[in-house]
Amino acid sequence: MIVIDGLQYSNWDRELFTQLRQGGVTAVHVTLVYHENARETLSRLGEWNRRFEQHGDLIMPVAGAADIRRAKELGKVGIFFGAQNCSPIEDDIALIEVFRQLNLLIMQLTYNNQSLLATGCYEGSDSGITRFGKQAIAEMNRVGMLIDMSHSAERSTLEAIELSSRPIIISHANPEFFHPAKRNKSETVLRELGQSGGLLGFSLYPFHLHNGSDCTLAQFCDMVARTADLIGIDHIGIGTDLCQNQPQSVLEWMRSGRWSKQVDYGEGSASNADWPKPLTWFGDSRDFPNITQGLLQRGFSAEDTAKVMGLNWLNTLEQGLKPAP
Amino acid sequence: MIVIDGLQYSNWDRELFTQLRQGGVTAVHVTLVYHENARETLSRLGEWNRRFEQHGDLIMPVAGAADIRRAKELGKVGIFFGAQNCSPIEDDIALIEVFRQLNLLIMQLTYNNQSLLATGCYEGSDSGITRFGKQAIAEMNRVGMLIDMSHSAERSTLEAIELSSRPIIISHANPEFFHPAKRNKSETVLRELGQSGGLLGFSLYPFHLHNGSDCTLAQFCDMVARTADLIGIDHIGIGTDLCQNQPQSVLEWMRSGRWSKQVDYGEGSASNADWPKPLTWFGDSRDFPNITQGLLQRGFSAEDTAKVMGLNWLNTLEQGLKPAP
Numbered sequence: 001m002i003v004i005d006g007l008q009y010s011n012w013d014r015e016l017f018t019q020l021r022q023g024g025v026t027a028v029h030v031t032l033v034y035h036e037n038a039r040e041t042l043s044r045l046g047e048w049n050r051r052f053e054q055h056g057d058l059i060m061p062v063a064g065a066a067d068i069r070r071a072k073e074l075g076k077v078g079i080f081f082g083a084q085n086c087s088p089i090e091d092d093i094a095l096i097e098v099f100r101q102l103n104l105l106i107m108q109l110t111y112n113n114q115s116l117l118a119t120g121c122y123e124g125s126d127s128g129i130t131r132f133g134k135q136a137i138a139e140m141n142r143v144g145m146l147i148d149m150s151h152s153a154e155r156s157t158l159e160a161i162e163l164s165s166r167p168i169i170i171s172h173a174n175p176e177f178f179h180p181a182k183r184n185k186s187e188t189v190l191r192e193l194g195q196s197g198g199l200l201g202f203s204l205y206p207f208h209l210h211n212g213s214d215c216t217l218a219q220f221c222d223m224v225a226r227t228a229d230l231i232g233i234d235h236i237g238i239g240t241d242l243c244q245n246q247p248q249s250v251l252e253w254m255r256s257g258r259w260s261k262q263v264d265y266g267e268g269s270a271s272n273a274d275w276p277k278p279l280t281w282f283g284d285s286r287d288f289p290n291i292t293q294g295l296l297q298r299g300f301s302a303e304d305t306a307k308v309m310g311l312n313w314l315n316t317l318e319q320g321l322k323p324a325p
Numbered sequence: 326m327i328v329i330d331g332l333q334y335s336n337w338d339r340e341l342f343t344q345l346r347q348g349g350v351t352a353v354h355v356t357l358v359y360h361e362n363a364r365e366t367l368s369r370l371g372e373w374n375r376r377f378e379q380h381g382d383l384i385m386p387v388a389g390a391a392d393i394r395r396a397k398e399l400g401k402v403g404i405f406f407g408a409q410n411c412s413p414i415e416d417d418i419a420l421i422e423v424f425r426q427l428n429l430l431i432m433q434l435t436y437n438n439q440s441l442l443a444t445g446c447y448e449g450s451d452s453g454i455t456r457f458g459k460q461a462i463a464e465m466n467r468v469g470m471l472i473d474m475s476h477s478a479e480r481s482t483l484e485a486i487e488l489s490s491r492p493i494i495i496s497h498a499n500p501e502f503f504h505p506a507k508r509n510k511s512e513t514v515l516r517e518l519g520q521s522g523g524l525l526g527f528s529l530y531p532f533h534l535h536n537g538s539d540c541t542l543a544q545f546c547d548m549v550a551r552t553a554d555l556i557g558i559d560h561i562g563i564g565t566d567l568c569q570n571q572p573q574s575v576l577e578w579m580r581s582g583r584w585s586k587q588v589d590y591g592e593g594s595a596s597n598a599d600w601p602k603p604l605t606w607f608g609d610s611r612d613f614p615n616i617t618q619g620l621l622q623r624g625f626s627a628e629d630t631a632k633v634m635g636l637n638w639l640n641t642l643e644q645g646l647k648p649a650p
Binding site: 039046092 | 362364367368372422426
């Protein structure tokens with residue numbers, strides 16, 4: 001089975017790569033940057049090149065869907081890059097194509113806050129896609145870079161779906177009906193996403209789950225089933241949002257970047273400022289078979305389970321990464 | 326015939342691309358940057374992507390020798406990038422591979438001045454390849470980026486030839502015996518270059534020529550013949566150093582970058598500060614057939630003429646751009 005994790009952000013080392021392989025993961029969308037500018041993004045790419053050099057027996061870079069099939073054949077884990085924010089392109093539309101050449105396959109238009117392109121899901125007011133945002137969407141469509149609205153606000157997300165000539169993704173979030181959180185998505189957004197051919201990756205980050213860290217596998221699989229009924233079995237996948245071995249300083253970089261002198265607790269709070277306690281049934285990448293089993297037990301067919309676990313992601317990448325004709 | 330120009334730096338537009346095609350040029354090494362840092366280099370790459378988008382009927386990007394053959398088949402001009410200085414990598418060895426991924430195929434270790442890697446040909450004292458320089462040479466060898474010593478000093482150049490595990494190039498310069506100039510190369514350098522399998526591209530920049538702008542085609546071809554005798558017919562090519570339509574401000578950027586508050590006249594002087602007057606027989610890219618004819622008239626065989634006009638460059642790129650085994 002091809003298993004694709006639609007988002008992880010970890011402090012990568014050989015042990016974590018080994019765990020991906022032990023969990024049967026064929027490819028993983030890794031977060032390259034949160035708030036890094038263009039120059040800093042080059043350094044992150046350089047660090048990944050070094051990992052490919054040092055751990056080439058375990059991992060390989062993914063420039064397109066064909067590389068994921070090759071990773072499967074070779075028994076390696078394919079690594080594909082995404083940016084959680086549009087900071088790498090700064091104010092320069094030309095950098096979309098330049099970073100696409102460097103295998104940045106996915107870019108979020110916002111990360112919680114207002115960006116130059118759109119409004120994030122933590123802002124009080126959502127003004128939709130900006131002038132630059134419209135140009136950036138057209139350019140991402142042209143070069144074949146996937147638009148990810150995981151951390152974006154409702155109106156911006158609906159406008160991105162409407163403006164984009166190609167399907168977009170929400171790589172890691174859950175339906176609001178399962179757990180009301182600013183990061184989770186309304187039925188309206190989910191329905192439009194599905195109808196436009198897009199993909200939702202289900203998050204396993206406790207802050208996105210019903211009962212948080214105590215959410216059960218059965219509850220999670222119920223949510224998957226209900227979402228499949230709502231938007232179609234072809235438009236859902238997994239995006240665990242697994243963050244491993246990151247120090248507190250990185251959590252602070254994710255949440256506050258350089259934009260705030262005050263502590264921003266993101267989805268946590270002053271009394272709950274640390275990383276959330278992990279799920280018992282999904283502690284790290286070795287636990288992917290638990291999700292597969294959970295879906296089968298919930299009544300998903302083998303075929304539908306394979307779609308959710310990886311084939312839908314593969315198809316989305318296959319279609320979305322080609323340059324526009 | 327495959328014709329390759331081993332260096333041009335022009336203010337590119339559709340007219341200049343058309344002239345390249347009219348002159349029968351199959352591919353040209355274009356200078357991407359002089360003193361630009363990493364971030365600025367991304368903008369230069371973005372500008373080239375725009376040119377490829379707008380003039381895709383005339384030009385195409387070159388990522389390797391196979392693309393030059395494809396350009397020939399398609400009747401387009403292949404464009405390959407080089408940096409005249411190591412400024413794009415700043416102090417970060419990882420940026421060598423990152424820029425190689427963006428099709429930076431060639432990098433000079435210095436541009437006239439001391440760099441972090443080596444000594445330029447205008448410095449009073451040449452301390453050879455630096456500690457960082459040794460690491461950078463090994464990394465360029467590994468990823469398949471050609472080392473260009475056109476603007477480097479003697480000792481640095483000899484050490485680069487010695488340290489590099491793969492042949493290096495001097496993309497645009499002439500022998501000192503033809504015209505004594507700081508930019509032209511000693512017989513020692515040329516002999517070592519040839520013996521190590523490297524390539525010299527002959528410059529048509531008047532400051533590098535006997536009698537400057539009054540140098541005749543016959544004199545130029547005599548120099549080619551004498552150099553072929555010295556280092557071998559397989560180790561020479563053309564690197565015109567043609568700079569067209571550039572304003573004075575760009576000449577000043579080339580010569581002084583950000584490193585000097587005083588005017589540096591480079592190869593000119595206070596009384597001769599502008600671009601040199603062009604040669605009568607080589608005014609722009611349409612005049613390549615004059616060089617071909619000159620070589621044939623000087624007694625070069627058709628086969629040897631084809632080597633000098635492009636095949637040696639093609640072979641150098643073919644060998645030099647592969648990643649190390």
